[in-house]
Amino acid sequence: MSDATSSRDTMAPIRRPRRWHIAVFLLPAFLVYSAVMILPLIETLRLSLFNTVDGEPAFVGLANFKVLFGDARWAADFWNALKNNVIFFIIHMLVQNPIGVALAAMLSIPKLRFAAFYRTAIFLPTLLSFVIVGFIWKLILSPIWGVSPYLMDLVGLKSFFSPWLGKPDTALIAVSLISVWQYVGIPMMLIYAALLNIPEEVIEAAECDGVTGWSQFWKIKLPLILPAIGIISILTFVGNFNAFDLVYTVQGALAGPDKSTDILGTLLYRTFFGFQLQLGDRSMGATIATVMFLIILAGVSLYLFVIQRRMRRYQF
Known part of the structure; x- marks a missing residue:
């Protein structure tokens, strides 16, 4: 019984520690890149689908592209x-x-x-x-x-x-x-x-x-x-x-x-x-x-x- 237990212990997979510090170091760069690149890109794509109607922004779909x-x-x-x-x-x-x-x-x-x-x-x-x-x-x-x-x-x-x-x-x-x-x-x-x-x-x-x-x-x-x-x-x-x-x-x-x-x-x-x-x-x-x-x-x-x-x- 002890031999079987010891063999299972030796065959158990070794769990590697989670490297959370990598995410911590990447987070500032990711936030800066998102603020400077990703969010402006998303806002630009969104703005192309809107137009000003009676002084208020209104969703117009692909109407701006039709005009262009x-x-x-x-x-x-x-x-x-x-x-x-x-x-x-x-x-x-x-x-x-x-x-x-x-x-x-x-x-x-x-x-x-x-x-x-x-x-x-x-x-x-x-x-x-x-x-x-x-x-x-x-x-x-x-x-x-x-x-x-x-x-x-x-x-x-x-x-x-x-x-x-x-x-x-x-x-x-x-x-x-x-x-x-x-x-x-x-x-x-x-x-x-x-x-x-x-x-x-x-x-x-x-x-x-x-x-x-x-x-x-x-x-x-x-x-x-x-x-x-x-x-x-x-x-x-x-x-x-x-x-x-x-x-x-x-x-x-x-x-x-x-x-x-x-x-x-x-x-x-x-x-x-x-x-x-x-x-x-x-x-x-x-x-x-x-x-x-x-x-x-x-x-x-x-x-x-x-x-x-x-x-x-x-x-x-």
Whole structure:
């Protein structure tokens, strides 16, 4: 009897103590995140379903969305802002990220001199305030007191100078390239870190097979850093469709000229807070913010559940 009792005691599962201290440490961060992010998001979604009727808030369902997409004035402004936002994103994907990958590949060359200086110089604009960046580039590109005409004259290209920020055809491209200049350091550093994470054994095996230089990058390194490129792409998507600050600094709340640089962020700002003679409309502003949230949610979901699952990952 005593043997059976002792055997049951030895086979009894060991209960691990509950780690309540983890919840205690996470609670402040959770409360701050909820107050700053979760609750405003829920309130924005709720506000998009209400409108002011006879001075009182009234539930209107999807009526605000019908106005946004159906009313001629609202729809024209919204689709113009969405089109500009898509162009803004495409320019970053086709210019910023490839340049970031190329810079990271060059900086990862083992025998490159002053690599640390180059990394710092390229990443430095990322640390600057968007107000400073916007003001500096407005001074540089100004046709009156800017230095661009003088610098282009030194290399014989003054005839190509144009007031790019003041022309509807080129203003959005100019603002996009300013943003590319400021944030190209982020993809560069992320890709550079991914390249450094590739084991030396893989590189040595490629060199033994005669694969060197740019051929080694395209055939060996690039497939190994595709997950990092995917992360950069989705970060670019989220950041561009949340963009507001640089466009507001360079072109103002009206996103001129003739709304050629108007994106969803500036449209949201004018709608919600009002600007000049335009009165603010909280319900329509929340409706635009909700559409922005749904666009970003759809893009992130597409990446997480479709693209990322098909992306091959390598374990070292």
